[in-house]
Amino acid sequence: MTSGVDLDDLLIAHAAGRLARPLALLVRCHLRLRAASRRQLRLLEHVAGLWFERLEPAPLDPDRRAALFARLDEPDDSLAMACDPPPRPAALPLPLDGLFWRPVGHGVAEAALPSASDDGLEARLLRLDPGCGPGRHRHAAREFVLVLEGCLRDEFGFYKKGDVVVCDARVEHEPVAEGPRPCLCLEVRERPTG
Numbered sequence: 001m002t003s004g005v006d007l008d009d010l011l012i013a014h015a016a017g018r019l020a021r022p023l024a025l026l027v028r029c030h031l032r033l034r035a036a037s038r039r040q041l042r043l044l045e046h047v048a049g050l051w052f053e054r055l056e057p058a059p060l061d062p063d064r065r066a067a068l069f070a071r072l073d074e075p076d077d078s079l080a081m082a083c084d085p086p087p088r089p090a091a092l093p094l095p096l097d098g099l100f101w102r103p104v105g106h107g108v109a110e111a112a113l114p115s116a117s118d119d120g121l122e123a124r125l126l127r128l129d130p131g132c133g134p135g136r137h138r139h140a141a142r143e144f145v146l147v148l149e150g151c152l153r154d155e156f157g158f159y160k161k162g163d164v165v166v167c168d169a170r171v172e173h174e175p176v177a178e179g180p181r182p183c184l185c186l187e188v189r190e191r192p193t194g
Contacts (some may be wrong), residue, residue, distance in 0.1 A: 007164060011041045015048070019174055020119035022188040026146050026164070033148075033162035099125065107132025107177075126185045128152070128177035136174040141190035143167045148181030152176070 013019045014027040025152055029039050031064075060068075099111040107129035116123040128150075145152075145165040152159045154173040167173065177183035 007037070008040065010164075011037065012044055012048075015041060015045050020121050022113075022116050022118065022121040022123040023144065024167065025116050026144055026188050027188055029148065030146050030162060030164055033146075037162075044078060101127060104134070106135055108134050118193050120190060121188055123186065124189045126183075126187050128175075128183045128185070130177050130180055130182065133174060133176040136172065138172040139167050139169055139189070140192040141169065143187060143189040145188075146186045147182045148186055150181050151178040152183050152185065153178045 010019070010023065010027050014024060018081055019027060031041065079139045101109040101111050103109050109127045111125040111127075113123040113125065125148075126145075132151075143166070145159075145167075147159050147165075149161060151161075152163075152165070152175050154175040156171075156173060157165075158178070
């Protein structure tokens with residue numbers, strides 16, 4: 001189920017570098033699991049490139065042009081900062097077996113990912129034992145879930161490895177792990193405001 005978010009929107013924002021670290025991690029993991037999404041991302045990037053090629057250059061006011069070229073000759077101390085490497089993208093800690101899994105009840109355990117949480121978003125791994133789940137609940141804010149291993153079912157659908165499920169405050173559901181093995185998920189959720 002997706003609620004208010006199209007996967008293409010996430011792929012476009014990812015390609016543009018506009019996703020916060022937790023969501024970028026989720027999309028990168030999804031892309032590793034889904035060849036079809038990798039192809040879709042390449043297509044979206046190609047279309048964006050064609051669009052940019054067709055843009056007409058905007059004329060630059062002569063005074064602004066002169067000011068710009070004058071600034072190019074000025075010394076700039078911020079250059080050293082520009083050479084600093086960008087922050088490393090968030091990554092899943094591997095191996096996952098070595099994580100501290102905290103039981104949260106009903107056959108569900110979580111492993112916090114504080115290094116992948118920022119920008120008002122929290123990331124964590126969830127492990128649901130077969131036939132178990134967090135119970136019926138409603139979300140206080142948007143939640144993005146990527147199934148990494150196993151399968152998950154709720155009243156809206158069946159989700160397998162690589163599927164992204166997006167819920168918001170309008171959604172009330174009861175997800176349960178299906179199959180003989182635990183279901184492992186990467187969850188990114190917005191911190192509730194107010």
